[in-house]
Amino acid sequence: MGPKSARVHAVVSGATYTSLTAVFQAKYQYLCPKPTDLDLTIKIPEGMMVPPHPSYPSGHTATAWTAAYILSYFFPNEKTHIDETAEKVALSREQMGIHFKSDNDAAKKLAKAVTNDIIQSLKDDNAPTNYTEVKNTGSSHGA
Structure with missing residues (x-):
């Protein structure tokens, strides 16, 4: 998996950084x-602690949806599960009383805008995108 997994990790990390930069610009x-x-x-x-920064938009939700959109591009067969996980992250912030629904809605919209540009650039880079699902064998050590 080497180079392929490194590429996915690099794209998710870069996209997350970009989303968080936009989130904190909006917060302030x-x-x-x-x-x-x-x-x-x-x-x-x-x-749990209440973060010492403004509420809108939610950083946790933005990073969850950013990762979800990027991972769904690379692993389209996993999209339903990935989206459900991102939605649970957003809901957890509301249920804890740390964010309003509007914070999460704005964060999801922000993540979509950021990742649309990134995914478009990935389509033009000629790198392979034929990633396959890795079956969970129950062991992280391959034994």
């Missing part, structure tokens, strides 16, 4: 408070 442009800033009765789960 809009300066939206978090739900916990507006409702002091919200109790977040024990051991």
Whole structure:
């Protein structure tokens, strides 16, 4: 898998970095408070902390959807599972009281815009995209 897996990792990492750059630019442009800033009765789960930056858009959701869009490009047969995982990340942030639904909606839209450009550039780079599903054998050591 060497070069192919390295390429996927590099593309996901680069796309995530790009999305987070856009997320934090927007956070400090809009300066939206978090739900916990507006409702002091919200109790977040024990051991969790409210991040010390503005709410809108959600960074966790943006990175989850960025990874989902890129991974779905490389592994289209896994798209349903990948999308479900990204949706669970977004929902977890809402359920904890750290983000509003609008934070997650904006983050998903931002991730889509970022990844559309990246995926378009991948189509033009002449590298192989015929990645195959790797079956889980139950062991990470191949034994």
